Amino acid sequence: MDNGGKDDSFGSLLCHMCKVKKPVDEFPYQTVSKHCEHARLECLRCVVKYVNEHGKCPNEKCDITVDKEDGMVKFFQAKLDTVFVDYNKVLEKRTEMIKSAGEFISVSTITGNTEWLQYKPDMKIADLKRDVAQKLELNEKHLRLIYDDQNLKSGAKLSDYKMGPYSNIFVIVPLYCVPEHLDNVVFDLSWEFPDVNPDFLDATCFAFEKEEFVQVIDWTHPTNKYYLKDSIKQSEKNVTSAGQKTGHQTIHVSLKAVPCNITHLYFTLSSWRSPSLSAFKNPSLKFYETSEENVNLCETTISHALSSQAVIMCSAVREGDRQWQIFECSVRSVVEGNSKRYNPIRARISELIRDGL
16 A cells, blocks of 8 residues: 655655654554555554554544554564664663673663673772773773763772662763864754744854853854954854755864863754754754865764753863864753753753763
């Protein structure tokens, strides 16, 4: 049966239940029952949820009864489990499997890649970091270990953080380590506009000296000479009109000109009028050299809906004389506040810096 859903011509369809455009592989290839005689207008997630709750086809014009134990429903759930892996469930199952072999701790990257190490309460974090780097084939000096929202310090031990066996540690590595020769770069922040009630997002850079806020760069403060020596500039020239699909704002940074007291730069997207970012799809960041716009040095996208007014996309961090490193902000990155009310965002960034995140 042909699909009657609205084709976006970019490989996405509009689900008639949750009203969200999704990739075509998130829709069923056939109706939930062979007795259904309608187009497939609902996404897999909505079909499975509706059948489990109501025991019938989710199409508003269809009265076909569907058992939640039906083979097609189970097939749809299996496909969902493949597309959206719940790494917490995977971790729980793997924990149960190895408990009989002794006491371990697990270390996981943001992508869900997990390794297991023998648990030793007196083990030093520096030794743990070395073992993690070897297991995951990462550069030891670049990675961070996070447990219970704390950045683990190399001089401490596992027991200092009250870490028991079968605990899980998250590994954060930089998206990009900026080489010394690189100077003029661009943080290009973009988003997809809502289908209705179009609004704009604002790209903002917050400059910090350790935990202390120094200056903000945004559309009303596009540069600053006194604190930042004009080293950071916000440009609105690439903003696409709300009638089109994608909006851009860029922040240009001369890394070598950033005053030496500035240790952290945080880049955010926040709504202007909308109460949340949930209507804006795929907030994204691209990082490239000014002279090579088409060569992305790193990029990241937040694909899930955001219920807050702002999201911290990434940070650029340097410690002492070390090179700048670009980190994706996956921990506590969703925050209230916008360009009319920066205080909540500034407070969250201070917390992240204090906690080493």
